[in-house]
Structures are given as structure tokens and as C-alpha cells.
Amino acid sequence: MDNPKTTFNLVGAGLAGSLMTVYLAQKGHEVHVFERRPDMRKNTLDGGRSINLALSARGIKALEETGLLEDIMEISIPMYGRIMHGKEGTITHQSYSNDGKSCIYSVSRAELNMRLMTLAESHENVHFQFDVAADDVNLKTGEITLKNLQDGSTFQAPGERTIAADGAFSAVRYAMQKMPRFDFSQDYLAHGYKELTIPAGPNGEFQLDKNALHIWPRGHFMMIALPNMDGSFTCTLFFPFEGPQSFDALNTREEVQAFFEAEFPDAIPLMPTLLDDYFENPTSSLVTIRCYPWILADKIALLGDASHAIVPFFGQGMNAAFEDCTVMAACVDQGNDDWKAIFEDYQKQRKVHADAIANMALENFIEMRDKTADEDFLFRKKVEHVIGRNIDAYKSRYELVSFSTIPYADAYRQGERNMEILAELMENLDHPDDVDIERAKHMIVEQ
Numbered sequence: 001m002d003n004p005k006t007t008f009n010l011v012g013a014g015l016a017g018s019l020m021t022v023y024l025a026q027k028g029h030e031v032h033v034f035e036r037r038p039d040m041r042k043n044t045l046d047g048g049r050s051i052n053l054a055l056s057a058r059g060i061k062a063l064e065e066t067g068l069l070e071d072i073m074e075i076s077i078p079m080y081g082r083i084m085h086g087k088e089g090t091i092t093h094q095s096y097s098n099d100g101k102s103c104i105y106s107v108s109r110a111e112l113n114m115r116l117m118t119l120a121e122s123h124e125n126v127h128f129q130f131d132v133a134a135d136d137v138n139l140k141t142g143e144i145t146l147k148n149l150q151d152g153s154t155f156q157a158p159g160e161r162t163i164a165a166d167g168a169f170s171a172v173r174y175a176m177q178k179m180p181r182f183d184f185s186q187d188y189l190a191h192g193y194k195e196l197t198i199p200a201g202p203n204g205e206f207q208l209d210k211n212a213l214h215i216w217p218r219g220h221f222m223m224i225a226l227p228n229m230d231g232s233f234t235c236t237l238f239f240p241f242e243g244p245q246s247f248d249a250l251n252t253r254e255e256v257q258a259f260f261e262a263e264f265p266d267a268i269p270l271m272p273t274l275l276d277d278y279f280e281n282p283t284s285s286l287v288t289i290r291c292y293p294w295i296l297a298d299k300i301a302l303l304g305d306a307s308h309a310i311v312p313f314f315g316q317g318m319n320a321a322f323e324d325c326t327v328m329a330a331c332v333d334q335g336n337d338d339w340k341a342i343f344e345d346y347q348k349q350r351k352v353h354a355d356a357i358a359n360m361a362l363e364n365f366i367e368m369r370d371k372t373a374d375e376d377f378l379f380r381k382k383v384e385h386v387i388g389r390n391i392d393a394y395k396s397r398y399e400l401v402s403f404s405t406i407p408y409a410d411a412y413r414q415g416e417r418n419m420e421i422l423a424e425l426m427e428n429l430d431h432p433d434d435v436d437i438e439r440a441k442h443m444i445v446e447q
Ligand SMILES: Cc1cc2nc3c(=O)[nH]c(=O)nc-3n(C[C@H](O)[C@H](O)[C@H](O)COP(=O)(O)OP(=O)(O)OC[C@H]3O[C@@H](n4cnc5c(N)ncnc54)[C@H](O)[C@@H]3O)c2cc1C
Pocket: 011, 012, 013, 014, 015, 016, 017, 034, 035, 036, 037, 052, 053, 054, 055, 132, 133, 134, 135, 165, 166, 167, 168, 169, 170, 171, 172, 193, 236, 303, 304, 305, 306, 312, 314, 315, 316, 317, 318, 319, 320, 321
């Protein structure tokens, strides 16, 4: 190890905190991890519900760097595209890439988190404490006060510096918000979400194509489903909180049954526990959180959702949080133990890209719930696939975000340019196969 060892406090043993712990431990640093919840490896959280996430290139890169990828691939299911379920039972396939080979992976959130924690704990320089929450921050010294949630006692975190990965409602960030000139915004969607289940069939079989992300787009709301290793699917209903079709409007079992029969007729026969799931599972909100700075001198750095919570419609929150870890680890490697410079470098490198993916995630919400059922959108996607098949240099924004690690802000800009190119090429075009490839080549090369 080139740099002298540092003792860290790592607040939050969620996905990003556990992964960052692995990175730091592998570099020989001492890490004290404090997690508010009990040890999830000993407790069944969420009443045993499986909740999954889409893992893609940026997350994969981080898992590869830390040596965990092989292990996680064993519990991951590749999804090669979207399958859209129309109201009248129509099914439309949309590959994520032109050759149909690129995929994202469905992985259990809890299993991934537990494996990351176990890998972190396998290093002797890592010490986990559960049922301990960050409570306050001394903004002059950067010292963190922790609270033991079992006996109510408080104590000071021992490390020289802190990485706070305590999620969207970070207590450390909350304390930092009192710093002069700290920018903060929190924007809730008018939609919330609820997790539901399609269980495995009688012989443990998947009841839908397991290698796809399923979407039931319905204009101002939608349902999606991702596969689990046990043959089930976790469905998520994204639905307005208020209005004629909303969580507020569905209050009885009969109302929920009638709504699902009308809107998701092909899914309802596969959802025998729908009504219990609907009334037992929580309705949760969706928020975008932006803030700046992400650091307090050489003492504290915010990481993952604590610094940039985004809505889940690009499947990138965890992937972006893992990319934070990759970037922070590289800054540590290059920083010669100058922690102020290391933290500054990290926030400078990441902020602009966190903002870009936050915007893309909001835009993708409209695409998924609304446009995946829209004729013009589907036509444009087909044109885009024809171009992509013929011109290697052309990559859709989705491909750039999910299948490459080019910075998010660059993917965002390229996506804008793609839209201009497609709009020009689609003028008076009747069939996607008739698109002028030579002209497309010129436009793509010239940009
Ligand atoms: C419905 C939904 C679907 C999603 N789907 C995807 C997806 O498909 N792909 C994707 O990449 N992302 C997805 N995300 C986003 C992803 O869940 C988050 O971006 C990711 O969990 C962020 O990781 P994190 O470690 O920063 O925060 P978290 O996972 O929230 O972890 C924070 C940890 O800190 C702990 N903690 C909180 N407060 C304290 C405290 N005061 N002291 C100590 N510990 C504390 C918490 O208990 C938790 O363990 C989705 C999000 C939602 C809501």
C-alpha cells in the first residue's frame, strides 16, 4: 500500500457503504462501520419479501474491481430487453441493444447487500456495529456522534474521517445542511410505489419470460416486474398518490380487484396474493435529492443516495452509488494522503454526473410509463435499432448509460444529439428499414 493508513467511520452499511468499506479495507485502511438497522444477515427484513434491483455496467465494474462479480453473477438473472404488456393483451418486445446481446441483471437487493457486508467483514481491519445510528455532526471538527439504539447511549465515532452512505434521508447530510452556503433540494414525485408479487408457478417455474424487464405502461401510471432466482417476479406499481386513478382512490379489496382486472388483465391471474400484498405492503414515495457541497473539509464525504437520491426509472441509483465508490477509490489512490484534495477531487468529478443521471431518471419515467405504448416512440426506437445495426459508432442513450461507463453527463449530451439526428432522418420516413444509412453515417461522424 502506497498511502499511510487512515481510520474511517463508514456510516450506513447499505449497498454503497458496504462496497466502499470493501474498497477502503482492500487498500489497508481501518474502517468502523455503523449501521442503524440490525444485522440483516440475522434478521428477515421486509417480512421476507424479495426486492430486486437492476445491475448494469457501472455497478458491474465496481463489483469486478472488488472481486465480487463472480459471486453476484451466480444470483443474477440477465434481462435482454423490455417486454411491454398492452391493455388488450398485446405483447411487444424491445431489445436493449441492436444485437440483442447486451443485458442488465436482476439481483436481490438483500442478497447483494449481505454478500457485500460479508466480504467487507472478511477483512480484519473492518469492524461492524449494528443498531447504531449517526445522530449529530460537529461541523467545526467533523466529529460524528453516534447513538446506540438498544440502550440509548451516545458516543463519538473513533475514525479520523467519515464517509456517510446513510441513504436518501442521511442524518450526516442533515447536519451538514446547517453549514453556510449549503445547497439542498428535495423534490417528490406526485407518484408513489408499491411492491407486489407474481409467485413462481406450481413447479417453481417462471410465469413470464424471465430474461426481460416487464412493463405495463398505462400513460399516467405503470407496473413493472423483474425476475427473482426462486421463479417469482417482484412487481412495482408506480401510481399517483391522489386523483381518480390513484392510491387514494383504491380503498377496498373490490376496488383494487376491479382496477387490476381493467388495467392489467394478463397479470392478475398470475397474482394470487394481490389483494393481501396491496393492503399489507407499504406505499412509498419517490424523491430526487440534490445537494452541494458533498464534503466537509478533509473530514466528511457524502456518498450514494446521501449525496444524490434519484428516482428509479433508469435503474441507476445503486449503479451511480457504486460508481461513486469506484471514483472515490481512484481519488484515494491518486491523492497521496492529502484528504482535502482527495475529497474535493471526488465531489468535483461526481457532482455533474449525479445531476445528469438525476435528470435522465426523471425523463425516463415519462418514457417508460407513457411512451413505451406510443406509436411514434416505438417507430423511433425501430429506426434507432436499424441505425445501430448498421453503424457501430451509434449508441442510444440507454446503451451509453447502462452498457458503458462513459460519464453520465456525456451520455446525456449524446442522447440529446441522437434525438436531433433521429428527428432529421425520420422526416417523411414510412418504414424504419428505409432510413438513409449513408446520411446517418455522415451525421454521426460529423457530430
Ligand atoms: C423502488 C426503487 C427501485 C430501485 N431500483 C433500482 C435499480 O433497479 N437499479 C439501481 O441501480 N438502483 C435502484 N434503486 C436505487 C437504489 O435503491 C439506491 O440508489 C441505493 O440503495 C443507494 O444505496 P445507498 O447505500 O446510498 O443507500 P441505502 O441503500 O438506502 O443504504 C443506506 C443505509 O444507511 C443506513 N442508515 C440510514 N440512516 C442511518 C444513520 N443515521 N446511521 C447509520 N446508518 C443509517 C440504512 O439503514 C441503510 O442500510 C431503486 C430505488 C427504489 C426506491
